[in-house]
Amino acid sequence: MKSMGLGLEPLKSFEVNKVIDYARFGRLLKNDKALFFMQMFLYFCVSFYLVSHISSISYLLSITSNFIFTEASINKKEIVDGVYFYFLSSSGRLPTYLETLFVLLVCILVLFFNYKFDFIPRPFKIWLNFVFLILMLSSVYFLLFGYAFPYTIDDFSILYAIAQVGIFTLIPFLFGFSIALFSFSWWVLIANFLTFILSLAYSFVFAAVRYALFLYILKNYSFLWMANMFFNFGPLLDMIYISGIYGFYLSIISKVAKKNLRYWKWLY
Amino acid sequence: MALLIIFLKTYIMLLVFIITAYIFRHYLFTYNRAFGEQKVSYHDILDSEMTYVSALIPMHNEEKVAKYILSALVDQDYPKDKLEIIPMNDHSTDKTKEIVEDFAKKYPFIKPLHRLGDEPRGKPAALNDALKIAKGEIIVVYDADYIPPKGQLRELVVNFSDPDVGAVMGRVVPINAGKNLLTRLLDLERAGGYQVDQQARYNLDLIPQYGGTVGAFRKSLVLEFGGFDTSILAEDTELTFRLFVNGYKVVYANKAECYEEAPEDWRVRARQIRRWSHGHNQVLFKYLVPLWRSNLSFLQKLDGTLLLFIYAVPFLLLLGIVDSLILFFLGEMEILSGFWILLGVVAYNTFGNFAPFFQIGFAVFLDGGVERLRLLPIFYFIFLFNAWYTSLGFIDAVRTTITKKQAVWHKTERFRSA
Amino acid sequence: MIFIFLLLILIPFIPALVELAVKKDKDPLIIKQDYSKDPAFFGKSFSKILEEAISKVDIELLDSLKSIDIPLSSDKPEKLIFFTNEVGGKHPRSIVFVRGQESKTVEPLTTNKEVIAYGSLRIEHSTFARSMLIFGNLEVKAPLEVARWIHVEGEATIKAPSILGINFYSSEKITIDASCTFTRIYAKEINIGWGIKKSSFNNPARIEGNIKSKEAMSIKTADRSLIIEGNIISEKDIIIEGDVWVKGNIFSHEGVVIIKGVVVGMEGAIKSVVGKKSVIMEGNTKIYGYVHTDGEGIIKV
Known part of the structure; x- marks a missing residue:
């Protein structure tokens, strides 16, 4: 039978308001496949653009960091045929015997106190243990084989810059893939794009400051800290701002979407 | 030395491959929950002729929570002539026995099982004993800290209308979500695990997991399998794989939501993760080969393998860190000479760790969470915590598997105040 | 430099720290503890709300009224218009309440709200309603379109093509002898056509x-x-x-x-x-x- 088409309002009667609270199991987000693919295409293009301009990006990263850490010069290396990668070049130093011993003692003390006392929440304690354990290993290494340390500041610098450019180029693709999922309204597209720009910008600033700081430490406070720069404060740390921005962005769109029935559909 | 370096580098590459598989899995599941066709359980069936059910509640020193679960089960709308409740008082030294007996006096369908003396303690052993006296063909299990809503038994049991269903699993929701940082994070983790992960696995006809609580199974099948293996701490995961390997399936009933009490103390949480990991890895050692020899589809075998390895991966990751440290001090940080490979290895580090949060974020969004989504970056600190205790659980599992020593069941401490 | 670096690490945590301090979204997800699957849910819930709203009105006064504004939901009062045995007309914004024990439509009936019949109701003219709550029997002899639910305490007989909403409930028997669309139908006995022997x-x-x-x-x-x-x-x-x-x-x-x-x-x-x-x-x-x-x-x- 054909509807008499009296143009009812969307479901707003008392029973629906009640159902919404209890219908998480069948809740689905409306989406627009065209908008999703459009976004993905855009993010893919940006990603592709960044990949094809690796030299320029590495140069931009280097001059920005150089602006903060002036005791370095910009150098370049051919990484793929005809493609040059720019990085900051400086001279570092090995730790002295005394400072290595001092750091080792501090590490042992921190690890001991961490083991003995329980006033720090356990996840932070484990994280601290991890940081100081790596520092302790580093100290032991430098006490025993410091003379054979295989890296220069330039080796580290190249590795760091490559990693960071890798993250820049992947943000549009992987982070874009995460936010493009939300395509239920035009304003979400704007929110998505702003979030995407923000994450790229934050990533760049963060990378540049960290680059400068790491080189500053390696130059002035020795290679003793290099292991931690790789294992604790390297790419793993980028996860913080990516998940922070993602969480904040989600909370904003969730606040709006939650109040609007038209963005949702149910299985029944 | 050169061989060692090749070995260490190969291991790192293998690890990257494994993590990439898990990244893909997180994204696939989230996209499926967002865009895919959603499969629901059999809860729409209304049937006045419900089957006889035995509701089992494992209890060891549960005086803080016992009365809540018993009251909730007494209040169920399930026909009382088709229901028996068996609280399994497992060597309790507090007032659990008295509370259970009080209820049993008032309600004849509550039939306590007191396990005392030399009987081995632990959930699988207690379940085996309860199965001997349970009259129901369908066994529903709730941990003692759970509070099921009035209609939940029916919602779980109706799924057995399908003869292929061996077990059914509901959704767990922490009632003490807002208590402290730990419970808030666990609340988010649970959302990701159920609203997206379990639902997507059910949608895709993969391996949704029976979780040992807010769940039910067919007694005849478990008895046919010879009961629960008391040497395995994760009887739920074991049953999941036993069922699938033997051609049965597990239904995930996203609608059957039930409150639980999440651990409020990091030490308790650490013990819980370690026990889960211990049990889960025992199942990995026992079922990896049978899984691949079974008649399941390739995708089910693949998903089953990824599921089996989920508590082994953190240990492999920690080994990876040790591996990388050795490579670092040997001056071999460039895993392979190729620029693109290095770039990928480093970048997976960031996004490999972000992928689970993508899944959690979307699940909480579906649940209607708002400000709680902002807690996501705090998971950075939980990463190592989880990795550490899961790895200890893995080592426990290796030890008990090799020595054939009986694993000790560590009960999760309760926090509810009267 | 270290300060800027630490600040850049800290910034992504600020919303999290604020939420941990303010605890704005700390409540557990709501699970309705008294939830029990009930095909009569819509009708029962509406009856309860209606009963509560009407209990606030003087009963003697109610019998003599032609219409009344009652607080059915928290938003704004709803207009209830009363009929005795014969009902019809367009009442887009009003709930239609039919008081008689044996009532019928005398002209097409339209409302974007609920139709309530205290006794039995016979629909002899095309009718449109959001929902219907019938305390007696329902007999449909002309096209009926219901957007949400129909709750019949007695027997329901549908003899004309109809759209039966998302939930059609009868506590007794439903007989449908016309082409219809539906989502859920519940009765002790549902007959489609008349001919099962x-x-x-x-x-x-x-x-x-x-x-x-x-x-x-x-x-x-x-x-x-x-x-x-x-x-x-x-x-x-x-x-x-x-x-x-x-x-x-x-x-x-x-x-x-x-x-x-x-x-x-x-x-x-x-x-x-x-x-x-x-x-x-x-x-x-x-x-x-x-x-x-x-x-x-x-x-x-």
């Missing part, structure tokens, strides 16, 4: 236990009737035609078609026919219990 199941073939298939299945009888003692479950379509008596439930993740002669369930019990994407029923069929689809429900007579 008990004699159809003399000397039947029998299948004990459940039938399960991962593929589409079709069950059709020719010379001899068939009794299936258990449930029929399929991942794909289920088509049943002829003198088939299914004593259990029928469930398909896709669609269910039951045609001419099929009986589901038995007197005194409630069984279900669930087709997640569609249920099509063609007369004459009989279901003791519940028919459900999340997709398209079609009755062809």
Whole structure:
């Protein structure tokens, strides 16, 4: 039978308001496949653009960091045929015997106190243990084989810059893939794009400051800290701002979407 | 030395491959929950002729929570002539026995099982004993800290209308979500695990997991399998794989939501993760080969393998860190000479760790969470915590598997105040 | 430099730290602890709200009123207009309340709100309503369109093409003898058409236990009737035609078609026919219990 088409309002009667609270199991987000693919295409293009301009990006990263850490010069290396990668070049130093011993003692003390006392929440304690354990290993290494340390500041610098450019180029693709999922309204597209720009910008600033700081430490406070720069404060740390921005962005769109029935559909 | 370096580098590459598989899995599941066709359980069936059910509640020193679960089960709308409740008082030294007996006096369908003396303690052993006296063909299990809503038994049991269903699993929701940082994070983790992960696995006809609580199974099948293996701490995961390997399936009933009490103390949480990991890895050692020899589809075998390895991966990751440290001090940080490979290895580090949060974020969004989504970056600190205790659980599992020593069941401490 | 670096690490945590301090979104997800699946949910809930609202009005005054504003929901008061035995007309923004024991429509009736009948109601003219709460019997002889739900305390008979909303409940019996669309129908006995004869199941073939298939299945009888003692479950379509008596439930993740002669369930019990994407029923069929689809429900007579 054909509807008499009296143009009812969307479901707003008392029973629906009640159902919404209890219908998480069948809740689905409306989406627009065209908008999703459009976004993905855009993010893919940006990603592709960044990949094809690796030299320029590495140069931009280097001059920005150089602006903060002036005791370095910009150098370049051919990484793929005809493609040059720019990085900051400086001279570092090995730790002295005394400072290595001092750091080792501090590490042992921190690890001991961490083991003995329980006033720090356990996840932070484990994280601290991890940081100081790596520092302790580093100290032991430098006490025993410091003379054979295989890296220069330039080796580290190249590795760091490559990693960071890798993250820049992947943000549009992987982070874009995460936010493009939300395509239920035009304003979400704007929110998505702003979030995407923000994450790229934050990533760049963060990378540049960290680059400068790491080189500053390696130059002035020795290679003793290099292991931690790789294992604790390297790419793993980028996860913080990516998940922070993602969480904040989600909370904003969730606040709006939650109040609007038209963005949702149910299985029944 | 050169061989060692090749070995260490190969291991790192293998690890990257494994993590990439898990990244893909997180994204696939989230996209499926967002865009895919959603499969629901059999809860729409209304049937006045419900089957006889035995509701089992494992209890060891549960005086803080016992009365809540018993009251909730007494209040169920399930026909009382088709229901028996068996609280399994497992060597309790507090007032659990008295509370259970009080209820049993008032309600004849509550039939306590007191396990005392030399009987081995632990959930699988207690379940085996309860199965001997349970009259129901369908066994529903709730941990003692759970509070099921009035209609939940029916919602779980109706799924057995399908003869292929061996077990059914509901959704767990922490009632003490807002208590402290730990419970808030666990609340988010649970959302990701159920609203997206379990639902997507059910949608895709993969391996949704029976979780040992807010769940039910067919007694005849478990008895046919010879009961629960008391040497395995994760009887739920074991049953999941036993069922699938033997051609049965597990239904995930996203609608059957039930409150639980999440651990409020990091030490308790650490013990819980370690026990889960211990049990889960025992199942990995026992079922990896049978899984691949079974008649399941390739995708089910693949998903089953990824599921089996989920508590082994953190240990492999920690080994990876040790591996990388050795490579670092040997001056071999460039895993392979190729620029693109290095770039990928480093970048997976960031996004490999972000992928689970993508899944959690979307699940909480579906649940209607708002400000709680902002807690996501705090998971950075939980990463190592989880990795550490899961790895200890893995080592426990290796030890008990090799020595054939009986694993000790560590009960999760309760926090509810009267 | 260190300060800027630490600040850049800290900034992503600030919203998290604020939330941890303010605890704005700390409550657990709401699980309705008294939830119990009830096909009469809509009607019962509405009755309860109506009862509470009306209890605030003087009963003697109520009998003499033609209309009244009552606080049905928290938003704003709803207008209730009263009829005695004859009802009709356009009342887009009002709830229609029919007081008589035996009432009928005398002209087309339209409302975007609920229609409530204190006794039985006969629909003799095309009618449109959001929902209907009928405390007696309902007889539909002219096209009826209901957007949400119909709750009938007595028997319901549909003899004209109708759109039966998302939930059609009768505490007694539903007879549908016209082409209709629906989502959920519940009654102790649901008859599609009039023609099922008990004699159809003399000397039947029998299948004990459940039938399960991962593929589409079709069950059709020719010379001899068939009794299936258990449930029929399929991942794909289920088509049943002829003198088939299914004593259990029928469930398909896709669609269910039951045609001419099929009986589901038995007197005194409630069984279900669930087709997640569609249920099509063609007369004459009989279901003791519940028919459900999340997709398209079609009755062809």
